[in-house]
Structures are given as C-alpha cells and as structure tokens.
Amino acid sequence: MRVEGDGVHEIPVGPVHAGIIEPGHFRFAVVGEKVLRLEQRLGYTHKGVEKRFTELPPLQAHRLAGRISGDSTVAYAWAFCMALESLAGCEISERAGSLRALLLERERVANHLGDLGALGNDAAFAFGLAQFSRLREDWLRLSQEAFGHRLMMDCVLPGGVASDIDGVVADRLSRQCDVIEREVLELRQVYDGHAGLQDRFMTTGRVTPELAAQLGLTGLAGRASAQAADLRRDQHWPPYDRLAVRVATRREGDVAARVGVRFDELLESLRLLRLLLARPGAGATQNALRLPEQAAFGAGWVEGWRGEVFVALEWDGERGAQAIRRCHVHDPSWQNWPVLEHAVIGNIVPDFPLINKSFNLSYSGHDL
Numbered sequence: 001m002r003v004e005g006d007g008v009h010e011i012p013v014g015p016v017h018a019g020i021i022e023p024g025h026f027r028f029a030v031v032g033e034k035v036l037r038l039e040q041r042l043g044y045t046h047k048g049v050e051k052r053f054t055e056l057p058p059l060q061a062h063r064l065a066g067r068i069s070g071d072s073t074v075a076y077a078w079a080f081c082m083a084l085e086s087l088a089g090c091e092i093s094e095r096a097g098s099l100r101a102l103l104l105e106r107e108r109v110a111n112h113l114g115d116l117g118a119l120g121n122d123a124a125f126a127f128g129l130a131q132f133s134r135l136r137e138d139w140l141r142l143s144q145e146a147f148g149h150r151l152m153m154d155c156v157l158p159g160g161v162a163s164d165i166d167g168v169v170a171d172r173l174s175r176q177c178d179v180i181e182r183e184v185l186e187l188r189q190v191y192d193g194h195a196g197l198q199d200r201f202m203t204t205g206r207v208t209p210e211l212a213a214q215l216g217l218t219g220l221a222g223r224a225s226a227q228a229a230d231l232r233r234d235q236h237w238p239p240y241d242r243l244a245v246r247v248a249t250r251r252e253g254d255v256a257a258r259v260g261v262r263f264d265e266l267l268e269s270l271r272l273l274r275l276l277l278a279r280p281g282a283g284a285t286q287n288a289l290r291l292p293e294q295a296a297f298g299a300g301w302v303e304g305w306r307g308e309v310f311v312a313l314e315w316d317g318e319r320g321a322q323a324i325r326r327c328h329v330h331d332p333s334w335q336n337w338p339v340l341e342h343a344v345i346g347n348i349v350p351d352f353p354l355i356n357k358s359f360n361l362s363y364s365g366h367d368l
Helices: 049-053 070-088 094-122 126-147 167-193 195-201 209-215 219-223 255-278 333-344 349-359
Strands: 008-013 025-031 034-041 296-303 308-316 323-330
Touching: 025 349, 034 333, 034 349, 049 323, 070 094, 070 296, 070 308, 070 323, 094 126, 094 167, 094 255, 094 349, 126 167, 167 195, 167 255, 195 255, 195 349, 209 333, 219 255, 219 333, 255 349, 333 349
Parallel strands: none
Antiparallel strands: 008 025, 025 034, 296 308, 308 323
16 A cells, blocks of 8 residues: 655565564655554465474474464463363373473563563663673573473473473572562663653554554553453463462553563563462373364463464364364464554654564464
C-alpha cells in the first residue's frame, strides 16, 4: 500500500540486516523523519516445519519443536510434549513438572536480561548493554553446567525431562538468583534515573489498551498495554498452581512500559525459581508414553517469555501408521507483528530499532 503526497518518500530496510538478526523486509513511508506507515514483509525463513513434523519419529519430534525459535526452546518443547502426553494419556510427575518450570523460568530470565541490555544500547546507553550482557552470560554458563546446554535445548522430553539436579546444583542455582536480583535492582535504579534513557523510552512506540485489545496483542507486549493475561496464573496447572504467580502489567503501552514489564517479570521469575528449588517435588524425571493405536488429538499451551506458545497435534493411528498426521505450532509473534506496524506510526525513523527491540518478535516462529 503506497503512501503518496508532498514530501513523502519510502525507505526500504532488509531483508538482510546487520549482525546475525533474522531476515525480514520493512518499508517505511516517511515525511522527513516522521513515519506515516510501516509495511512488513516476512516469510524469508520459511522452513516447512509443519510438514517435517509428519516425517519424524513422534518421540523425537520434540527436538524439532525446540528449534522453531531458539530463544523459546523450552516453551516450544514443553508445549509439544504436553500435546503428545495429552493424546497418549500420560501424566508427568510432580518433580518433572517442577523441573520443566525451572527451565522455563530460567529461559525467561535469560531473554529479559538480554533484551534489557539491548534496549539500553538502542538508546545509546552502552553501559546497560555491558552490564546486562555480563549477567546474561553468567546465567547461561550456569545453565550449561546444570543442564548441559546454554539455552537448555533438548532438556524437555516426552514424559518428563532429560536429567535431574542434585542438592549442590540446586544451591548454586538458588544463590545465583540472589546475586542476579541484587544487580538487577541496582540497574533498574540506573535505568529509571537516567534522564536521557527515559526521554527515549517514554511515549515512544505507544500501543493504547484499546488498540491492543482490538488487535489481540498478547504476551509481554500485551501486558504492557493493560492486557493482563498470563497462562501461569490463568491456566495454573502444576506446578504453577502452587506458586501464586504475580502478573506484571502497565497501561502506558510504550517502550518504557515494556521495559518496566520486563524488569517486573524478571524479578518475579527469580522468586518463582527459589520456590521451585526449595520444593522440587517427588517422582520420576521421566515416565514412559504409550502412543494410542487410534486417531487422537492433543494440545499444549505454555506461557513462554514472549507470550503464549500453542501446539496442536493430530495423531494418525487408524491405519497402523503410528505417526503425526498434522502438527500446528503457534508463536505469539503471529498476532503481534501487525501491531508493530501501528506502534511505529507517528514516531521518527531512528526510534524504530528501539520500538522493534521492545517487542522483540520472532521471525522464525512466524515463518514456519
């Protein structure tokens, strides 16, 4: 859709971007530096994921789910395994559920640490990037030691989790939560008190609560625009049913609000991690699955760090095929990408990287 008029011109960006960011094309219609319209063109990372699910051994397909969007590997793997377990009638133990939640909350913290540093950097506050990058690296290194992978890939398996942790590792994980919390609280004071940073954050990329509701904005970005939905509280299956999750929300809907929600959610995840480590529960870390010999349907629904991750599975057992007939995965970025086009309108071109990072949507999770 072209925007025409006196002084209007277009700025094409992408699909190849600087660094290692995934590909996507953005076309700005501007007057001077003011953005009149943004048109996004995605699809460059289309991989044929849904078809590939039908070609894999069902009990190995969780590995593909965990690679749909690498920064949400735990959320995707858990949602897929939940769908497979639901159609197989398999229940996981209390301990396996606690370990999955432990992995999910560590994934949430890692991404919030990375985004808070990147948002500072996009507003020319390199100190923020340096400090949060340091904290995130320490966090990922301990994940590597405790679970065998920095991003915790392949740690969630059908029927449970890949490995357990002992008391020594649990104590290290808990002590790290204390260290990270102290430093994040100090950095939050720095961010909140930095006039130049707040000038870039406040009123930038605003999505009103009304527009957020109309367009179905979900997840972290939705909660920053008064859409108070979080599966950990609203659909509180184990172990979240005993954790009393506190949902972080804002009404302003701007970059500052999305930064504030990130800080609140990071600190809440640290609280949840301590509770999970103090009471991990009992039971086997993995239960065997008996896949049905007739057609069946299963679904999994998990609150990833970006928002709701949903997986729907159709099982083909009627012809003895014992295979996945159809698997659909849904990333929260699906409904949030169109909202970004609205959030940019009226802002200046140099603010787009900041607004884009405040949403931090997934290209790969969209381009299945």
